[in-house]
Amino acid sequence: MALKESTRKLVLEKRDAIPADQRVKKSQRICDQLMQIALHHVDESTNISRNGLFIAAYEPMRSEVDVHPFFREAFARGWHVCLPCMAKDTESAKARMVFFELSEKRIFDERPAFLDHPAQPFLLADLHAQGWHEIDEVLFDIAVIPMVAFDSTLMRLGYGGGNYDRFLPKLRPDCLVAGVAFAEQQIPVVPTEPHDLSLPRIIRA
Numbered sequence: 043m044a045l046k047e048s049t050r051k052l053v054l055e056k057r058d059a060i061p062a063d064q065r066v067k068k069s070q071r072i073c074d075q076l077m078q079i080a081l082h083h084v085d086e087s088t089n090i091s092r093n094g095l096f097i098a099a100y101e102p103m104r105s106e107v108d109v110h111p112f113f114r115e116a117f118a119r120g121w122h123v124c125l126p127c128m129a130k131d132t133e134s135a136k137a138r139m140v141f142f143e144l145s146e147k148r149i150f151d152e153r154p155a156f157l158d159h160p161a162q163p164f165l166l167a168d169l170h171a172q173g174w175h176e177i178d179e180v181l182f183d184i185a186v187i188p189m190v191a192f193d194s195t196l197m198r199l200g201y202g203g204g205n206y207d208r209f210l211p212k213l214r215p216d217c218l219v220a221g222v223a224f225a226e227q228q229i230p231v232v233p234t235e236p237h238d239l240s241l242p243r244i245i246r247a
């Protein structure tokens with residue numbers, strides 16, 4: 043959709059233009075809010091305990107909201123942090139987004155290749171041989187969703203892979219779904235197609 047394409051370009055330019063120090067401060071505020079909402083959510087949920095929560099998040103690239111401060115706190119609480127990887131069954135197959143659990147050391151020191159190449163599809167057989175195994179989406183208690191743009195109706199625009207439109211329906215109804223974005227990414231109306239899903243909440247700063 044051409045309108046989505048031009049909107050992405052425009053909003054990504056705005057996101058890239060946020061000064062680095064502002065991005066750090068805003069990201070920290072978003073992470074603080076996210077943790078508050080997460081703790082409130084688990085306290086309100088009858089079948090989620092504060093221990094061993096499974097988090098689906100993303101490895102921030104370029105000017106995305108930096109969710110690393112949230113990861114640090116999550117690890118300190120003993121939670122499981124899972125991050126996306128584009129994977130395919132065969133060389134010619136279409137890639138799909140899968141999630142792997144990563145330790146703090148893997149994220150901050152070892153950096154497996156898929157973290158730094160988020161759009162590159164990796165062969166599942168190779169990933170399995172390296173010890174990576176897909177986490178079933180029904181395990182997630184909290185899902186943190188990146189985006190390019192959003193509007194006041196909480197409609198979201200991503201990078202155009204349709205990955206999150208396929209991911210969201212797989213989550214449990216009691217999974218806390220939170221989009222995260224900078225206020226600069228809000229636009230009057232996100233162009234939509236029938237498959238597009240809105241988010242229940244977007245944490246912004």
Ligand SMILES: Nc1nc2c(c(=O)[nH]1)N(C=O)[C@@H](CNc1ccc(C(=O)N[C@@H](CCC(=O)O)C(=O)O)cc1)CN2
Nearest residue numbers: 054100101102103104105126139160161188201203205
């Ligand atoms: N951090 C992060 N990881 C993610 C996603 C995401 O939106 N954010 N994805 C969600 O589906 C999947 C990967 N999809 C991607 C789709 C497009 C591009 C892409 O166009 N990258 C541009 C830079 C864009 C920018 O300016 O930020 C590039 O590499 O040039 C990257 C990843 C899984 N991992």
Ligand SMILES: Nc1ncnc2c1ncn2[C@@H]1O[C@H](COP(=O)(O)OP(=O)(O)OP(=O)(O)O)[C@@H](O)[C@H]1O
Nearest residue numbers: 046198199200201202203204205206207208237238
């Ligand atoms: N639930 C779905 N099932 C099958 N195809 C889908 C689904 N959702 C989206 N698609 C396809 O994915 C493509 C990209 O969709 P779209 O432009 O809405 O992505 P996006 O929401 O911006 O990206 P993302 O969700 O990856 O962040 C579209 O061509 C669409 O047909």
